[in-house]
Amino acid sequence: MRESFEVRATDAGGRIGELSVPRAGHTLETPALLPVINPNMQTITPRELSSTFGAEALITNAYIIHSTDSLRDRSLEEGLHEMLDFPGVIMTDSGSFQLSEYGEISVTTEEILEFQRDIGSDIGTPVDIPTPPDVGRKRAETELEITQQRLEIAAAAPTGEMLVSAPVQGSTHLKLRERAGRHAAATSLDVFPVGAVVPLMNEYRYDDVVDVVGAAKRGLGTDCPVHLFGAGHPMMFALAVAMGCDLFDSAAYALYARDDRYLTVSGTRHLEELEYLPCSCPVCTEYTPDELRALGETEREKNLAAHNLFVSFEEIRRIKGAIRDGNLLELVDQRARSHPTMLDGFRALLDHADQLERTDPASKGTFFYTSHESARRPEVRRHHQRLARLSVPDRVFLTEGSASSTDAFDVSWRVIPPFGPFPRALSQTYPVSAEVPERTDDAARQAAATGIERLVALNPDSEFTFGHAGWSNSALKTVPDRVELWDLTARTGGD
Amino acid sequence: MRESFEVRATDAGGRIGELSVPRAGHTLETPALLPVINPNMQTITPRELSSTFGAEALITNAYIIHSTDSLRDRSLEEGLHEMLDFPGVIMTDSGSFQLSEYGEISVTTEEILEFQRDIGSDIGTPVDIPTPPDVGRKRAETELEITQQRLEIAAAAPTGEMLVSAPVQGSTHLKLRERAGRHAAATSLDVFPVGAVVPLMNEYRYDDVVDVVGAAKRGLGTDCPVHLFGAGHPMMFALAVAMGCDLFDSAAYALYARDDRYLTVSGTRHLEELEYLPCSCPVCTEYTPDELRALGETEREKNLAAHNLFVSFEEIRRIKGAIRDGNLLELVDQRARSHPTMLDGFRALLDHADQLERTDPASKGTFFYTSHESARRPEVRRHHQRLARLSVPDRVFLTEGSASSTDAFDVSWRVIPPFGPFPRALSQTYPVSAEVPERTDDAARQAAATGIERLVALNPDSEFTFGHAGWSNSALKTVPDRVELWDLTARTGGD
Numbered sequence: 001m002r003e004s005f006e007v008r009a010t011d012a013g014g015r016i017g018e019l020s021v022p023r024a025g026h027t028l029e030t031p032a033l034l035p036v037i038n039p040n041m042q043t044i045t046p047r048e049l050s051s052t053f054g055a056e057a058l059i060t061n062a063y064i065i066h067s068t069d070s071l072r073d074r075s076l077e078e079g080l081h082e083m084l085d086f087p088g089v090i091m092t093d094s095g096s097f098q099l100s101e102y103g104e105i106s107v108t109t110e111e112i113l114e115f116q117r118d119i120g121s122d123i124g125t126p127v128d129i130p131t132p133p134d135v136g137r138k139r140a141e142t143e144l145e146i147t148q149q150r151l152e153i154a155a156a157a158p159t160g161e162m163l164v165s166a167p168v169q170g171s172t173h174l175k176l177r178e179r180a181g182r183h184a185a186a187t188s189l190d191v192f193p194v195g196a197v198v199p200l201m202n203e204y205r206y207d208d209v210v211d212v213v214g215a216a217k218r219g220l221g222t223d224c225p226v227h228l229f230g231a232g233h234p235m236m237f238a239l240a241v242a243m244g245c246d247l248f249d250s251a252a253y254a255l256y257a258r259d260d261r262y263l264t265v266s267g268t269r270h271l272e273e274l275e276y277l278p279c280s281c282p283v284c285t286e287y288t289p290d291e292l293r294a295l296g297e298t299e300r301e302k303n304l305a306a307h308n309l310f311v312s313f314e315e316i317r318r319i320k321g322a323i324r325d326g327n328l329l330e331l332v333d334q335r336a337r338s339h340p341t342m343l344d345g346f347r348a349l350l351d352h353a354d355q356l357e358r359t360d361p362a363s364k365g366t367f368f369y370t371s372h373e374s375a376r377r378p379e380v381r382r383h384h385q386r387l388a389r390l391s392v393p394d395r396v397f398l399t400e401g402s403a404s405s406t407d408a409f410d411v412s413w414r415v416i417p418p419f420g421p422f423p424r425a426l427s428q429t430y431p432v433s434a435e436v437p438e439r440t441d442d443a444a445r446q447a448a449a450t451g452i453e454r455l456v457a458l459n460p461d462s463e464f465t466f467g468h469a470g471w472s473n474s475a476l477k478t479v480p481d482r483v484e485l486w487d488l489t490a491r492t493g494g495d
Numbered sequence: 496m497r498e499s500f501e502v503r504a505t506d507a508g509g510r511i512g513e514l515s516v517p518r519a520g521h522t523l524e525t526p527a528l529l530p531v532i533n534p535n536m537q538t539i540t541p542r543e544l545s546s547t548f549g550a551e552a553l554i555t556n557a558y559i560i561h562s563t564d565s566l567r568d569r570s571l572e573e574g575l576h577e578m579l580d581f582p583g584v585i586m587t588d589s590g591s592f593q594l595s596e597y598g599e600i601s602v603t604t605e606e607i608l609e610f611q612r613d614i615g616s617d618i619g620t621p622v623d624i625p626t627p628p629d630v631g632r633k634r635a636e637t638e639l640e641i642t643q644q645r646l647e648i649a650a651a652a653p654t655g656e657m658l659v660s661a662p663v664q665g666s667t668h669l670k671l672r673e674r675a676g677r678h679a680a681a682t683s684l685d686v687f688p689v690g691a692v693v694p695l696m697n698e699y700r701y702d703d704v705v706d707v708v709g710a711a712k713r714g715l716g717t718d719c720p721v722h723l724f725g726a727g728h729p730m731m732f733a734l735a736v737a738m739g740c741d742l743f744d745s746a747a748y749a750l751y752a753r754d755d756r757y758l759t760v761s762g763t764r765h766l767e768e769l770e771y772l773p774c775s776c777p778v779c780t781e782y783t784p785d786e787l788r789a790l791g792e793t794e795r796e797k798n799l800a801a802h803n804l805f806v807s808f809e810e811i812r813r814i815k816g817a818i819r820d821g822n823l824l825e826l827v828d829q830r831a832r833s834h835p836t837m838l839d840g841f842r843a844l845l846d847h848a849d850q851l852e853r854t855d856p857a858s859k860g861t862f863f864y865t866s867h868e869s870a871r872r873p874e875v876r877r878h879h880q881r882l883a884r885l886s887v888p889d890r891v892f893l894t895e896g897s898a899s900s901t902d903a904f905d906v907s908w909r910v911i912p913p914f915g916p917f918p919r920a921l922s923q924t925y926p927v928s929a930e931v932p933e934r935t936d937d938a939a940r941q942a943a944a945t946g947i948e949r950l951v952a953l954n955p956d957s958e959f960t961f962g963h964a965g966w967s968n969s970a971l972k973t974v975p976d977r978v979e980l981w982d983l984t985a986r987t988g989g990d
Contacts, residue, residue, distance in 0.1 A: 266825075279775065280806060321769065337866060340930045341932065370832040
């Protein structure tokens with residue numbers, strides 16, 4: 001366990017955690033969203049972030065403050081919290097973004113960490129190298145080595161009580177991301193941003209984001225608080241949390257507002273095209289779209305930024321509730337329908353079902369089968385693994401219908417897609433107590449068939465008969481040949 | 496076209512319409528939600544419904560007013576609008592619900608219509624017989640005959656400018672629902688409630704609701720405004736609108752609040768179990784769950800009712816926006832992930848793809864493939880139908896990859912799951928300009944294969960070669976045998 005981070009509840013790869021921030025005297029509940037404050041231009045003031053939106057933390061840029069004489073002097077004199085007038089946790093970035101944009105910056109990791117400490121930042125950041133996606137392996141590896149040296153410098157620096165983040169780089173090379181995660185976790189640093197994913201998000205490559213985060217997490221393990229750097233669109237929060245991200249920063253709320261763009265959990269809209277406001281936040285209950293459009297530029301931008309923040313914090317609360325209730329994957333399933341690339345992201349997430357399974361609780365509320373993708377959830381996989389623990393008699397009737405009343409079988413087990421077979425006595429246990437649709441699908445049946453296949457393989461000396469409710473050949477083909485098949489719909493005349 | 500209703504925009508079976516209500520001097524935009532006001536007990540006042548929630552219409556019960564001496568006298572004296580203090584459209588119910596609950600009521604259709612007219616109702620209702628689901632055909636038919644007589648009495652009654660509704664009954668007998676719809680549409684009546692679906696909704700039988708509405712709509716045709724009587728949960732509004740419903744009434748907002756239940760677009764939560772409020776409405780931004788729980792009973796009920804209304808009207812606005820943008824089915828797809836029974840409802844909706852196709856616009860924004868269910872959308876079916884209009888040369892290369900550069904073919908057509916084949920020149924046209932996931936699925940491929948099958952059947956004299964990106968046998972089996980198959984992934988070494 002890392003000293004400053006404690007996991008309170010988990011669901012799939014997602015968790016509710018507590019990050020102790022000693023310098024702020026504050027414990028930050030995660031998942032948390034840190035709005036980005038540009039020290040030179042504030043659409044919403046830090047004070048409003050706290051009082052109106054309930055923001056417990058924000059992030060601002062120490063490099064910009066350091067490079068601007070007036071801000072540098074003031075921040076050193078007053079301290080960051082007083083200068084920004086914010087009572088919560090302040091995290092600071094180091095200029096790495098400027099480095100990636102402009103090719104060079106004028107401070108070292110030692111200098112910027114010292115500056116961050118001196119102005120009273122609660123969570124500081126070294127100058128890492130944000131290697132963009134899709135670069136050659138050699139460049140990614142060379143730059144990662146520099147980042148790793150910077151982390152070691154940071155770990156040795158006299159940063160006092162300030163927490164320090166340890167960015168995980170490696171571009172789209174998954175082995176490098178994993179190695180970077182392992183290295184970062186082995187330092188004494190505190191918060192672990194997965195860096196340089198913004199270009200992936202700008203290109204809607206949510207499946208690649210999932211793979212990159214998944215690789216970093218394999219290296220980091222489960223006890224590091226993970227920050228998805230630059231991810232500020234509420235559409236993807238649930239997906240990223242399910243993969244194991246704990247912290248987000250949003251510049252999007254303000255940047256999009258400047259451009260008259262309106263965030264929703266299923267995408268971005270331009271104010272110009274909105275005929276109705278699909279939201280009940282204080283902005284959207286006060287104004288109609290025409291009234292918003294008629295506002296002066298500053299007022300309009302401020303109101304759009306406020307809406308964008310309301311909807312972002314709302315989604316964070318919804319996600320935290322979903323983790324508590326054990327239905328985070330159902331929420332991700334809903335969000336996957338926002339855009340084909342979000343569906344790609346969800347499908348990529350389920351490629352990591354084994355990894356998610358390790359932190360998924362053994363029992364939750366009720367498993368809802370809500371899509372073909374549900375058949376690939378970690379709970380289904382775990383049920384198949386656990387079949388090995390069950391003792392199985394010689395002659396077994398597996399059935400989607402009633403138990404056999406004859407003595408031709410020693411036992412009748414139930415079969416429910418997508419889980420497959422289980423003893424009747426387990427019917428009320430998680431996950432097979434699931435709610436499933438009446439109109440099932442081949443994905444569910446094939447997953448159930450995989451369960452049958454596994455049970456049969458585990459018990460070579462038992463004989464199996466499977467009574468199915470009119471399955472197609474494509475679902476049945478996974479059922480081993482030695483299982484005798486009965487079509488229950490044929491036997492009962494289609495009832 | 497019915498005199499009082501005009502359809503302004505359509506998407507699948509959903510539409511934005513305008514219902515002219517002459518007595519109120521008001522044109523009501525649909526889909527519209529009419530909150531139910533109990534004349535004896537108002538959690539939220541009618542005046543607040545209008546000013547705070549923007550409700551343009553409400554529904555109240557003329558039978559209760561008629562049966563309560565003080566209310567009867569006052570309503571006859573002051574008129575309903577003054578008595579309730581509501582400036583918009585007031586619809587009144589007739590006591591049919593009380594009839595179904597208690598077995599008898601003390602007024603006739605003539606009496607209650609006269610009373611509704613006299614108190615100034617804008618939309619009145621005759622006393623129909625709400626036959627519950629699953630009753631025998633004979634009872635359903637007998638009761639439907641009585642309902643139909645009542646509609647004819649209503650049509651002949653001196654109701655003046657008051658619009659009059661014509662409930663469509665028939666229990667779960669789809670032929671009866673269709674016949675009832677045809678009969679109702681042939682009267683001079685104005686608004687068409689699909690009645691007695693509440694028991695189906697109470698049992699989460701959303702697929703049966705879809706089938707019942709679908710049958711009623713086949714009888715009613717597309718120009719009747721349809722009211723889904725008793726449907727007040729925002730989770731199902733999008734599904735019902737996609738099937739062709741225009742009006743909803745919500746008693747749920749108040750009834751659920753009385754029971755400390757909190758509505759969301761993906762289900763109902765009990766206040767007791769909420770740790771976070773997944774909403775940004777004025778109630779949910781003012782209170783934490785603990786603060787709500789700490790309120791006195793009356794205040795708590797009022798705040799929960801307000802939240803429930805905010806989220807319900809928000810969903811109606813979201814649906815109207817989706818119709819304007821042509822992405823209503825994407826919204827239904829999201830809502831289908833709320834509960835397995837909602838998935839059943841969506842799957843049932845797509846069983847009616849032909850019926851939906853008739854009102855679906857030929858061109859919309861961009862088709863998003865967001866689930867296996869997307870493969871069954873009406874746009875896919877229409878594309879397959881339209882293949883008949885295309886002229887096809889002798890030797891055709893259908894390809895998921897590049898066009899053929901050889902002269903072995905007269906033409907290269909693109910294949911994109913779920914649509915199947917189309918000429919390259921159509922690439923930018925709806926719906927094949929779709930956004931589809933990189934990680935496609937067998938449902939999409941099978942739909943594309945059905946397109947190929949149809950094209951080949953339409954052009955018996957042409958030769959076809961299909962270059963596919965590594966399709967499975969289950970997807971390929973629909974492609975006719977006479978199509979030569981090339982696996983493009985094998986040919987290019989897996990790139």
